[in-house]
Amino acid sequence: MSQDLINPARVDFVTLRLFCAVAQTGSITKGAERCNLALSAASRRISDFEVASRAVLMERTAQGIRLTPAGHVALQHAMRLFQGFELFSNELSEYSSGSRGHVRLWANMSALVEFLPSALERFLHLYPETRVEVEEQLSGDIVRALVEGVADVGIFVEGAPTHGLDVRPFRTDRLVVLCSKAHPLAAVEDTDFRSCLSYDFVGLNRGSSLLNTIAGAAHDIGFPLRLRVQVRSFDAMTEMIASNLGIGVLPLGACYRKLEPMGLKAVRLVDAWAERQLLIATSATRPLSGSATLLVEHLGKPAD
Incomplete structure (x- = not known):
């Protein structure tokens, strides 16, 4: 690394902010006030900054502080650093806030x-x-x-x-019995689950909470659940039910758009567990x- 490069460890954001404030106000005293620093501390920081920069950045005149050509270059880069830090801070804030x-x-x-x-x-x-x-x-x-x-x-x-x-x-979702319009259950608007257990069922694969629910309800009633077909999705269930391969228990929201197009009927379950x-x-x-x-x-x- 070239020995002429500035060591970043010798320049901090407090000093850069002070340098910008002095350049903008034309006064070390006013710059120190803007940055809430004592005048002696501010003067020492400016002096150390010039030493680290290996250049004269400011000229002291009777009218105040005036930037040298090197000082103007330093000011431009200091402003870019602050803009980058502000962007950095804003983006991290967005992550912490969740946006x-x-x-x-x-x-x-x-x-x-x-x-x-x-x-x-x-x-x-x-x-x-x-x-x-x-x-x-x-x-x-x-x-x-x-x-x-x-x-x-x-x-x-x-x-x-x-x-x-x-x-x-x-x-909260509402479970219904889905059947083909050609199925005997299509003649009623609501039913209890016991009345459904004499028919074949289309159900989801093992492990699904819905299959566990209806299997548990059948066990509590004391009737076997006649699972004829098991599939992996609600879409597959509706296809099988529309082909009259059995009836199925589904959330109403998962099937109501398909009732008319697929010739299906949703029959309300009156059992308390049907509201989940x-x-x-x-x-x-x-x-x-x-x-x-x-x-x-x-x-x-x-x-x-």
Whole structure:
């Protein structure tokens, strides 16, 4: 490294700010006042700055301080440094406040299909510099991911273990029995789950909270659940049900747009468990980033 270069360790932002203030006011006294420094300390800083710069930066005249050509160059660079530092500070502030950042959101299928698209659209309109990475997962996997720090925010159905988590309500979804309009159940507007158990079912794969719910309800009633087809998504369920391969239990919000186009009927379930509470959860031990905090607050607001 050239011996003529200024050692950055000998120049600090207090001195640079003082130098700019003296240059702008034309007075060391006024510059010191602007920077809340004693006059003696300010004079020493200016002198040390000139020594570090290996150049005369200011001329003392009867009218005050006047910059030399080297001083004008120093002032331009000092101003650029302050502008860069201000940008640096503002951008870090955006991350700490949450207007920028990255959030890992894991949600179960019901939340992802019914509620999150519109909620995330509004959030990202407010905070376009925030990236939300969304994954569909089973409720039990979401809980583990939150505890282990793999996910920042999780949404799942009430009933999953929540030890080690901070939890708040998200939305309520209503389960219905979906059937083809050619199915006998299509003749009624509502029914209890017991009356459905004489028919074949289309269900989700093992591990889903919805399958666990209806399997548990069938067990409590004392009737077997006749699962004829198991699939991985609500879309696949509706296709199978439309082909009259069985009936299925789905959230109303996940299927109501498909009722008329696919010749389906949604029959209201009167059982108390058919109204489910979805929860927002975060780790109780890991602090949230600013962007994750903003997302949780946004999702926790009542739907319009």
